[in-house]
Amino acid sequence: MLIRLVQYLLCGITVATLAGCGGLDPTVLPDNAQISGTIFYSGAPWPDSVREVRVVLFQSQPTAPDSVLSAILRNTAVYTDTLRRFVEQESYSLTIPSPPRSFGYVVVAGRTGDNLLKDWHMLAVHTSQADPPVPIPVSVQPGDNVQVNFFIDFANLPPQPFN
Structure with a gap:
């Protein structure tokens, strides 16, 4: 008898939860967006000095090395795991x-030394x-999947922002 009561109770809770949740509302947007793509490498062979590579999205272009850390701590920068x-x-x-978010400086960055x-x-x-x-700039709205591809020529790297 107790088992039957528990089964009815669980069934009732399940029905009440499903009835009150609104179901699959097509107007509800995802909480996140995606930026994805492919990085193509060419030119000279890979430099042995490159220790890690990441795609980094900054809200605005960093003006000094310290501003990179500041952007990360303020969550105005988003970055991949090591590639x-x-x-x-x-x-x-x-x-x-x-x-929605907008990133004014979108880069592939490589670390070449011990100083993180x-x-x-x-x-x-x-x-x-x-x-x-x-x-x-790259802007995303909820549910977007924006494609950004990069072409890296090791023989012709871009100007560095802090030099």
Whole structure:
């Protein structure tokens, strides 16, 4: 008898929960967005000095090495886990929390030394084809999956933002 009562109670709770949740509302947007793409490497062989590679999205272009740490601590920068090195191409995907958001400086960065804060170099910047190239902002809305591909030429790296 007690088992039957527990079964009825669980069934009633399940029905009440499903009836009160609104179901699958098509107007509810996802809480996140995605930025993904492929990084293509060419030019000179991979430099042995590159210790790690990441795609990093900054709200605005950093003006000094310290501003990179500040952007990370303030959550105005989003970055991938370490990506594979010594490959011809690598796919990446970033989950962007709390869209809508806009990123004014989108890069592939490589760390070349032991200093986790200051030994980063830009391997590629998402830019226009203008001369000189201008960074292209990337904006995302809830549920978006924006494609951003990078072409890295180790023989012709972009100007560095702090040098």
